[in-house]
Amino acid sequence: MYEFDWSSIPGALPFLWTGMKVTLEITATAIVFGIVWGTLLAAMRLSPFRVLSWCSAAYVNLFRSIPLLMVLLWFFLIVPQVLEHVFGLAPGSDVRMTSAMAGFALFEAAYYSEIIRAGIQSVPKGQVAAAYALGIGYGQAMWLVVLPQAFRNMVPLLLTQAIILFQDTSLVYVSALADFFGAAYKVGDRDGRIVELLLFAGAVYFVICYSASLLVKYFRRKVSA
């Protein structure tokens, strides 16, 4: 039988925490930029201008039909070259973190925009009509009347997407960027304790995501109440 040896974990905790901070940083940036860009995409999709709504639809469908891993590989390939070109960075400077953040933000925006679009459409039409009747313009009606109600309905779905995103950040493994999972794997590889470290990483992810999903359930009950 396999003999477990957990002794390499306590010493590695600071390193694992550094990894967790990378994970959280990527997750947070992607959530913020994903929601902002996603809201814009949703507004474009629902706007009366054909060109805008077509562009937004093409963007969303493209990103939703290719795997996240593929998107990340694209970004690890292209972003460094673009940055070198635009800012005159020295070739080979470490921009993996920027690439990862850009990749996740642009990818998640496609998913967020679908959630937000459904949220906006869930607001009764009468609300917009009433706003217009009061003499409020399109922009203000959106900002002051529709979006606040839409976001209230969307909170559970947005949070669920955030949990998925948090789990998906482990895919930066392909760039050898040491996020939490990458750090755990490195420690396990170094000490020949892959089994323990992977089980530990799995347990940590489970505890965080499960607690977050309980929070989502709580919000869901609050919204529907």
Next chain:
Amino acid sequence: MAYAWHWEVFLQLAASGDTTYLGWMLAGFETTIGLSLASWTMALVLGSLAGVARTLPGRLWPGLGTAYVELFRNVPLLVQLFGWYFVLPELLPPSLGNAYKQMNPFLQQFLAAFICLGFFTSARVAEQVRSGIQSLPKGQKNAALALGFTLPQTYRYVLLPMAYRLILPPLTSEFLNIFKNSCVASTIGLLELTAQGRQLVDYTAQPYESFIAVTLFYLLINVVVMTAMRRLESRVRVPGYLGGK
């Protein structure tokens, strides 16, 4: 940025000597399709069982079903894959573990990815099946039981046939996801589509062409699956329900 495009690279003889680089891509494409379809079958069976378990009376079966779903939904796919590939063989009895490690590497990787995607997706399928069953009016189950159907018969002849028709649209998106998720198998070295694309970059130094080709293959899968499922959906749609006629 001057980039020298060389699309003809796909027609060159690959380093393996027996086929072109396009041949490599197609081999990867086949692996992606094979892996996804195999895992999907497993996910449908296990997911249906777990989903039904969550709707059964009593506490034991729903509890087990919930634990199953939560376990596979709250651990990242990559961690699960590494778990099946690196951890499980160590924890198995030595004879089994060694038998696994002595298998052909492709089979090892395929098996780990297949089991991983199967379990991972089954948890999501289970959620759909459960919500499908729960969205049916309570009267359907009670009526079936009152007519003398046993509980298994009620599920087999009354609840499940309706539930599956109702959940077809969300199942379609899970089906699309399994193709996309299958690319994670490239991290353990399985030569599926994405891995072939990366290998092509190493061999030909034409990153854009090979990544564009891989992306197009995924788009192709997406379009084909969507079109096929739309047809199926319009055939099995339940009249009178949301989205029905």
